[in-house]
Amino acid sequence: xxxxxxxxxxxxxxxxxxxxxxSVVSAFVLQLDPTITELADIKTAVSEAxxxxxxxxxxxxxxxxxxxxxxxxGGKIQIKIRDKGCGIENIHEAMExxxxxxxxERAGLGFAVMQSFMDKIRVNSKVGKGTTITMEKSxxxxxxxxx
Amino acid sequence: MSxxxxxxxxxxxxxxMGEIDHHTAKAMREEIDSEAEKIKPAVxxxxxSEVQFMDSSGIGLVMxxxxxxxxxxxxxxxxxVPEHLERIMALSGLGALGVLTxxxxxxx
Ligand SMILES: Nc1ncnc2c1ncn2[C@@H]1O[C@H](COP(=O)(O)OP(=O)(O)OP(=O)(O)O)[C@@H](O)[C@H]1O
Ligand SMILES: [Mg+2]
Numbered sequence: 001x002x003x004x005x006x007x008x009x010x011x012x013x014x015x016x017x018x019x020x021x022x023s024v025v026s027a028f029v030l031q032l033d034p035t036i037t038e039l040a041d042i043k044t045a046v047s048e049a050x051x052x053x054x055x056x057x058x059x060x061x062x063x064x065x066x067x068x069x070x071x072x073x074g075g076k077i078q079i080k081i082r083d084k085g086c087g088i089e090n091i092h093e094a095m096e097x098x099x100x101x102x103x104x105e106r107a108g109l110g111f112a113v114m115q116s117f118m119d120k121i122r123v124n125s126k127v128g129k130g131t132t133i134t135m136e137k138s139x140x141x142x143x144x145x146x147x
Numbered sequence: 148m149s150x151x152x153x154x155x156x157x158x159x160x161x162x163x164m165g166e167i168d169h170h171t172a173k174a175m176r177e178e179i180d181s182e183a184e185k186i187k188p189a190v191x192x193x194x195x196s197e198v199q200f201m202d203s204s205g206i207g208l209v210m211x212x213x214x215x216x217x218x219x220x221x222x223x224x225x226x227x228v229p230e231h232l233e234r235i236m237a238l239s240g241l242g243a244l245g246v247l248t249x250x251x252x253x254x255x
Contacts, residue, residue: 018168018170044201098240107203109203
């Protein structure tokens, strides 16, 4: 697995950083010349993971969210989104569609969206320590000027 | 303005504008709810034609308004879902609530 390019960003868990995170990641991914749909899929998945850090991991405090984006040889993109928040007790249960610990305005669909819009997702979490979401997606290679 | 609200004949149309995420959904929700509580409409239309982006917070916004309209004794309808949001709408299971319509589908 050869890393072609990498960026690291970190920011405070403020909700107006949700759109910031989407923009930064998509700007970096642009070098792979993704389709509009591929880019929208990545933005949506990033939005889900970052929102989860803000509303769940750092529910009662302000914390830092860390994102690493890597371009892997062969046109694959890997995105790691990490928090040092409360952690997830039961990952299997958390990933079930419609499962939410928040109710109200939350649909419980964040993980379902990440799973369906990305090729791969891995969740590492420790209660009291934090959570890392690793997602991958291959960007289909196209002839340059054929949109 | 993240939402444009209009009403006639006891029906409200809320046109959502721009990007719907957890941050922007809050203001949208507050504006729609205060109008709905005032008017108590027979139908609340959520118009998605001007939505460029949404994540599951958009689904939560629809589900929350569905519940609120049940409490107010009215109906909720989601209209003008652009093509680029069809997949996330399908994933949401909102179809089963009977709120999605094919009215005036637009290409984006
Ligand atoms: N980073 C995290 N830290 C702690 N708990 C998390 C984290 N991410 C997710 N969770 C837990 O997993 C559950 C499911 O997450 P998911 O994103 O699928 O749904 P949601 O955030 O509750 O609702 P939605 O994403 O539809 O607004 C959450 O309710 C929360 O309990
Ligand atoms: Mg979520």
